Amino acid sequence: MSIQTVPTTPFAGQRPGTSGLRKKVTEFQRPGYLENFVEAIFLIVGSGGGCGLVVGGDGRYFNREAIQTILRMAAAHGVARCLVGRGGILSTPAVSCVIRKRAAFGGIVLSASHNPGGPDGDFGIKYNIENGGPAPEKITEAIHAATRTLNCYHISDCPPVDLDRPGSTRIEGMTVEVIDPVADYAELMARLFDFDAIRALFARGFRMRFDAMHAVSGPYAQAIIEGMLGAPGGTVVNCTPLEDFGGGHPDPNPVNAAELVAHMNGPDAPDLGAASDGDGDRNMIVGRGLAVTPSDSLAIIAANAAVAPGYAKGITGIARSMPTSRAADRVADSLGITCFETPTGWKYFGNLMDANLATLCGEESYGTGSHHIREKDGLWAVLFWLNLLAVRGQSVEEIVRGHWARFGRNYYSRHDYEAVDAGAADALMEALRARLPELAGRTLGSFRVAEADDFVYHDPVDGSVATHQGIRIIMADGSRIVFRLSGTGTEGATIRLYLERYEADPARHGLDTQAALADLAAIADDIAGLRQRTGRAQPSVIT
Numbered sequence: 001m002s003i004q005t006v007p008t009t010p011f012a013g014q015r016p017g018t019s020g021l022r023k024k025v026t027e028f029q030r031p032g033y034l035e036n037f038v039e040a041i042f043l044i045v046g047s048g049g050g051c052g053l054v055v056g057g058d059g060r061y062f063n064r065e066a067i068q069t070i071l072r073m074a075a076a077h078g079v080a081r082c083l084v085g086r087g088g089i090l091s092t093p094a095v096s097c098v099i100r101k102r103a104a105f106g107g108i109v110l111s112a113s114h115n116p117g118g119p120d121g122d123f124g125i126k127y128n129i130e131n132g133g134p135a136p137e138k139i140t141e142a143i144h145a146a147t148r149t150l151n152c153y154h155i156s157d158c159p160p161v162d163l164d165r166p167g168s169t170r171i172e173g174m175t176v177e178v179i180d181p182v183a184d185y186a187e188l189m190a191r192l193f194d195f196d197a198i199r200a201l202f203a204r205g206f207r208m209r210f211d212a213m214h215a216v217s218g219p220y221a222q223a224i225i226e227g228m229l230g231a232p233g234g235t236v237v238n239c240t241p242l243e244d245f246g247g248g249h250p251d252p253n254p255v256n257a258a259e260l261v262a263h264m265n266g267p268d269a270p271d272l273g274a275a276s277d278g279d280g281d282r283n284m285i286v287g288r289g290l291a292v293t294p295s296d297s298l299a300i301i302a303a304n305a306a307v308a309p310g311y312a313k314g315i316t317g318i319a320r321s322m323p324t325s326r327a328a329d330r331v332a333d334s335l336g337i338t339c340f341e342t343p344t345g346w347k348y349f350g351n352l353m354d355a356n357l358a359t360l361c362g363e364e365s366y367g368t369g370s371h372h373i374r375e376k377d378g379l380w381a382v383l384f385w386l387n388l389l390a391v392r393g394q395s396v397e398e399i400v401r402g403h404w405a406r407f408g409r410n411y412y413s414r415h416d417y418e419a420v421d422a423g424a425a426d427a428l429m430e431a432l433r434a435r436l437p438e439l440a441g442r443t444l445g446s447f448r449v450a451e452a453d454d455f456v457y458h459d460p461v462d463g464s465v466a467t468h469q470g471i472r473i474i475m476a477d478g479s480r481i482v483f484r485l486s487g488t489g490t491e492g493a494t495i496r497l498y499l500e501r502y503e504a505d506p507a508r509h510g511l512d513t514q515a516a517l518a519d520l521a522a523i524a525d526d527i528a529g530l531r532q533r534t535g536r537a538q539p540s541v542i543t
């Protein structure tokens with residue numbers, strides 16, 4: 001067993017996006033591709049000075065192979081200890097939990113989240129820092145810079161570690177500890193939520209369906225919902241993580257989790273439906289015949305935080321990504337706390353949570369979480385809803401409608417134009433940017449534009465500035481049109497159009513969402529030339 005220095009040359013394009021480096025599996029399989037990126041990580045973050053490094057992924061194709069490479073490279077870089085989930089499995093929230101609980105210096109998460117897996121699918125790698133959260137931009141940018149000048153990487157030539165056998169082994173001077181992927185996380189959940197009340201709810205005959213979409217949350221949901229909370233066997237479906245997620249698209253939204261939504265609209269619908277994504281950090285909440293929007297879910301959780309023991313003392317603040325609807329802002333106002341508006345991506349919430357400025361965070365993209373860890377957390381949101389339903393004794397629909405009646409309804413939808421020509425997408429955004437100065441004050445249809453800008457975020461904690469975070473057209477009545485380009489895709493560009501309209505009148509809370517937003521969608525198409533520039537008659541996905 002010895003440490004090798006292997007000559008290499010840089011690969012172009014190893015720049016982390018919204019959530020780590022995401023590429024086709026075939027790209028990651030190019031000799032040296034993964035190694036170069038991992039070398040750059042260790043060059044920037046160092047070896048942790050005796051602390052541990054957490055390593056795990058969502059079980060997708062190439063997960064095990066990547067983990068073996070990372071372990072051999074960690075050993076070569078003098079890392080003292082690596083904690084790896086059994087079978088190479090750790091959900092993204094579990095990585096965050098384990099980093100914090102075991103005072104590791106960081107973690108490496110292998111996942112492309114909701115992107116499809118398998119040999120022709122996507123793979124991804126992300127570095128998390130010692131607070132358990134995604135590395136901030138200054139670190140990811142430094143890693144990217146390092147990938148551009150590498151000429152060698154360091155790796156041990158030791159044989160593969162048995163990832164399926166719990167316990168410790170050694171590579172060079174490093175200890176590899178294979179840990180139970182669920183235990184630390186489950187223990188944390190039991191401290192945050194009233195498990196007795198939820199157990200009693202199931203004992204009274206409450207029924208739910210949790211669709212793990214053949215992805216990583218299966219073992220967690222099974223152990224917690226069926227094992228600890230006593231839900232009947234079969235409550236968690238599609239619960240074995242598969243390397244290709246069963247050929248599906250593990251994205252918990254009404255389009256990709258259509259089967260669950262159909263079940264919740266059917267005659268035998270249970271009381272609650274839920275789903276999670278590839279790496280377990282997203283969630284969808286569905287009642288009988290009603291899918292809760294993620295923006296509403298954040299607002300409802302905030303308005304009811306005190307039902308859960310972990311939040312009984314109240315919340316200090318809320319944070320939402322800029323495109324997320326302003327439903328949470330109304331709750332924050334009523335509580336007399338701040339609702340922070342950040343760029344898209346969980347990394348921007350870390351400072352706010354570390355400084356205790358925000359307790360709850362959320363994104364419109366089916367991401368919700370709290371300061372219990374530093375990642376969004378799918379199962380956490382589902383457990384919160386179970387706790388809420390157990391305490392309130394109302395249905396999901398009653399809770400949602402009651403929330404709208406009290407705070408008003410923010411009609412909300414996202415329209416994605418996927419895999420469009422990257423040049424056309426850039427040109428569309430450029431043209432929009434150029435038009436911003438003339439938009440303010442103008443009347444568009446029945447709306448008057450109050451403000452139009454390219455969102456800039458000033459981090460109130462460390463003073464860092466993030467520019468070009470999305471184009472906002474804010475109407476005088478609070479309605480919004482937002483455009484941004486995705487930073488997680490692996491094919492061409494994806495344009496996201498976000499539409500929001502506020503309705504205070506309870507008599508108008510029962511409209512169809514797309515109908516309620518049709519005027520705004522038409523205005524958006526008009527000012528951006530969406531259909532004309534993309535050559536698409538309609539969005540590829542509407543959520």
Ligand code: VG1
Nearest residue numbers: 018019113114345363365486487488
């Ligand atoms: C998307 C979502 C964003 C989310 C990110 C990572 O990013 O819009 O809200 O944080 O995915 O989620 P983008 O740049 O494609 O819009 V996950 O569950 O894929 O780690």
Ligand code: CO
Nearest residue numbers: 113277279281
């Ligand atoms: Co995810």
